[in-house]
Amino acid sequence: MSMMSKTDDPVKNFIDSNKQRFLDELFDLIRIPSISADSQYKKEVRKAAEYLKEKILDAGADKAGVYDTAGHPILFAEKMANPSLPTILVYGHYDVQPADPVELWETPPFEPTIRNEKIYARGACDDKGQVYMHVKAFETMMQTSTLACNVKFILEGEEEIGSNNLEIFIKEHKDMLAADVVLISDTDILSNDTPSITTGLRGLSYLEVEVTGPNRDLHSGMYGGAVANPINVLCKMLASLKDENNRITIPGFYDKVLQYSDDKRAKFAKAPFNIEKYKKILDIKEVDGEKGFSTIERVGIRPSLDVNGIWGGYMGEGAKTVLPSKAHAKISMRLVPNQKNEEITALFTKHFESIAPDTVKVKVRPHHGGEAAVTPIDSIAYKAASEAFFEGWGKYPIPTMEGGSIPIVSLFDKILGLNTILFGFGLKEDAIHSPNESYGLFNFFKGIETIVLFYRHFARLSK
Numbered sequence: 001m002s003m004m005s006k007t008d009d010p011v012k013n014f015i016d017s018n019k020q021r022f023l024d025e026l027f028d029l030i031r032i033p034s035i036s037a038d039s040q041y042k043k044e045v046r047k048a049a050e051y052l053k054e055k056i057l058d059a060g061a062d063k064a065g066v067y068d069t070a071g072h073p074i075l076f077a078e079k080m081a082n083p084s085l086p087t088i089l090v091y092g093h094y095d096v097q098p099a100d101p102v103e104l105w106e107t108p109p110f111e112p113t114i115r116n117e118k119i120y121a122r123g124a125c126d127d128k129g130q131v132y133m134h135v136k137a138f139e140t141m142m143q144t145s146t147l148a149c150n151v152k153f154i155l156e157g158e159e160e161i162g163s164n165n166l167e168i169f170i171k172e173h174k175d176m177l178a179a180d181v182v183l184i185s186d187t188d189i190l191s192n193d194t195p196s197i198t199t200g201l202r203g204l205s206y207l208e209v210e211v212t213g214p215n216r217d218l219h220s221g222m223y224g225g226a227v228a229n230p231i232n233v234l235c236k237m238l239a240s241l242k243d244e245n246n247r248i249t250i251p252g253f254y255d256k257v258l259q260y261s262d263d264k265r266a267k268f269a270k271a272p273f274n275i276e277k278y279k280k281i282l283d284i285k286e287v288d289g290e291k292g293f294s295t296i297e298r299v300g301i302r303p304s305l306d307v308n309g310i311w312g313g314y315m316g317e318g319a320k321t322v323l324p325s326k327a328h329a330k331i332s333m334r335l336v337p338n339q340k341n342e343e344i345t346a347l348f349t350k351h352f353e354s355i356a357p358d359t360v361k362v363k364v365r366p367h368h369g370g371e372a373a374v375t376p377i378d379s380i381a382y383k384a385a386s387e388a389f390f391e392g393w394g395k396y397p398i399p400t401m402e403g404g405s406i407p408i409v410s411l412f413d414k415i416l417g418l419n420t421i422l423f424g425f426g427l428k429e430d431a432i433h434s435p436n437e438s439y440g441l442f443n444f445f446k447g448i449e450t451i452v453l454f455y456r457h458f459a460r461l462s463k
């Protein structure tokens with residue numbers, strides 16, 4: 001028994017007395033650098049899947065399998081306790097974003113370290129720490145004989161690169177995935193004092209552009225001023241994609257955007273949000289965005305366009321006088337309900353080609369994308385999630401809309417007809433995708449407890 005005082009709740013007692021082991025196991029998972037975007041780490045992504053498979057089997061699953069795909073593997077496991085109980089399909093991802101820029105990490109990205117009551121590591125929050133809460137919640141329920149629902153796990157290794165093979169897998173395994181609700185921990189809460197449930201995610205259209213000027217790099221003195229420089233041209237084209245009100249200028253871009261009533265917008269405005277703190281954390285003097293909308297709205301209900309990377313010409317040490325032949329940029333557009341990512345990609349392509357001057361040629365290459373998702377707040381599952389927070393945190397959660405994307409959510413709905421509960425326990429300051437990503441110990445352990453409560457309430461309310 002640890003120093004913790006014993007309660008009369010076997011679930012809490014089990015979690016309390018196994019804290020160190022839960023953490024040790026999570027740390028072993030985090031140490032596997034399962035970076036899906038980089039083919040050098042292909043074996044590591046599989047290793048993470050195999051590791052989770054063993055842990056889920058150890059926890060008491062009836063079966064678990066790692067399925068090959070055209071890309072990274074998918075892990076499926078299940079525990080069918082009793083066919084009369086409702087079934088929860090837990091989704092998560094064990095792939096992580098690259099750790100770059102590595103030099104900005106205070107401790108190595110794949111060597112988890114605890115500081116200020118937080119785990120620092122790539123994947124600590126997104127999504128290994130959050131996935132592992134589900135594995136340990138499952139173990140806890142098995143060990144305390146409190147498993148109130150059947151459970152299926154579908155964990156993938158390609159979330160951070162678009163989930164392309166998961167879509168195919170879901171279409172091919174509809175029966176195996178049959179469930180009553182999808183439960184995902186891969187989002188944030190407002191703060192540890194203000195629990196919340198994400199009820200909307202944005203969609204995504206991600207693409208890459210290439211602008212070509214002369215057929216070879218040129219001497220910037222011999223040709224500078226006489227031949228169009230593709231980097232200069234690209235910058236001008238990119239700058240023209242937003243007007244003075246920060247509205248995106250692509251014709252038709254806003255045509256299908258879901259408009260929210262003043263009533264709904266007023267509700268949004270009530271969500272606790274401190275703009276001064278927001279600016280301070282980011283060390284910026286002012287925020288920026290579409291005129292006429294608040295910061296929460298700009299992220300939650302309005303689409304956006306951002307350059308994610310831009311390159312070309314000489315980028316090495318010192319100076320090289322060159323007028324480059326090519327310039328490139330990677331661009332993401334975050335989409336909102338009713339915008340179809342394929343349509344938006346087509347609109348972008350047509351527009352980008354049309355604004356290119358005759359001095360250059362342009363190519364637009366689509367990457368991945370996905371549709372926005374909105375999850376209902378009047379379902380049994382939402383009620384169960386809400387009650388779980390109330391019981392565990394003493395407060396009912398606030399429904400929020402987030403700006404990030406989990407493209408598979410809209411497909412669970414479309415292909416399997418399932419609602420999703422976005423039951424994430426991260427915080428904005430966890431810095432996912434950034435150097436020094438973290439996940440609070442409180443959030444990890446409280447998350448496990450709250451997941452167990454969800455199962456209990458979902459079973460009760462499903463009767």
Ligand code: BES
Pocket residue numbers: 126127159160161162163186187188201204368369370402403404405406407432
């Ligand atoms: N977990 C995030 C999504 C997220 C984080 C949503 C926080 C809401 C709040 C997920 O792993 C992610 O990063 N998704 C990608 C999508 C993708 C297709 C690469 C994203 O949003 O950029």
Ligand code: MN
Pocket residue numbers: 093126127159186
């Ligand atoms: Mn994630």
Ligand code: MN
Pocket residue numbers: 097126160432433
């Ligand atoms: Mn992510």
